[in-house]
Amino acid sequence: MPLRGDQDDPGNRLNGIAVPYPGSRVAFRHRESRRSGHGAARRWLACGSARGAAILDLVELRAPEERHLQAAEAATKAAAESQTRRMVDNIPDLLRENPDHPHWDVVADRCLSCANCTLACPTCFCSDVEDVNDLTGDHTERWRTWDSCFTADFSYVHGGSVRRSTKSRYRQWLTHKLSTWHDQFGSSGCVGCGRCIAWCPVGIDITAEAAAFAAGPQQSGG
Structure with missing residues (x-):
């Protein structure tokens, strides 16, 4: 079963990962595949509604482990920090x-x-x-x-x-x-x-x- 969180989660986050769109149900799935010479490639799927979660339930993918969630959050943070352009705050x-x-x-x-x-x-x-x-x-x-x-x-x-x-x-x-x-x-x-x-x-x-x-x-x- 996928990891899920309700829309009432603080900041609409699940295990520290920001959910892109608000919704009644949230699901994360993880999949690993091998590429020649590139090691493991991970694919993350996130849904923001009960209908989306129902669709994910039909796909044969396994739920992520805590280490996968931590890796995703680290990758997201690294991508944000690599951006050299900044928008003014006000x-x-x-x-x-x-x-x-x-x-x-x-x-x-x-x-x-x-x-x-x-x-x-x-x-x-x-x-x-x-x-x-x-x-x-x-x-x-x-x-x-x-x-x-x-x-x-x-x-x-x-x-x-x-x-x-x-x-x-x-x-x-x-x-x-x-x-x-x-x-x-x-x-x-x-x-x-x-x-x-x-x-x-x-x-x-x-x-x-x-x-x-x-x-x-x-x-x-x-």
């Missing part, structure tokens, strides 16, 4: 209190609104809804499709686009990701993977932009 308040900060214009002049960052980000979830008809017109399906808040059509309503400028769209994305995400989910929307930095064609660094708000002049908006 960025949620800085973004919330400075919607008219002059740096929004600076970054907007560089941003292409290509949406690469949102497509690469593991936490972005913007979507659109489309009604799709068949060729006869007798059958219609409503589809939910992946979208990006950087496109001009994303916030388009009867009177036009709500966010017509690149500046307004970038401000919405960064403020949601690093500030109001805390209000919505209780944590930052940035997981530190660096994908948005790697895939930005003009080299915008989210950590550098956050630092600019902390270092530069602040101009609070109404």
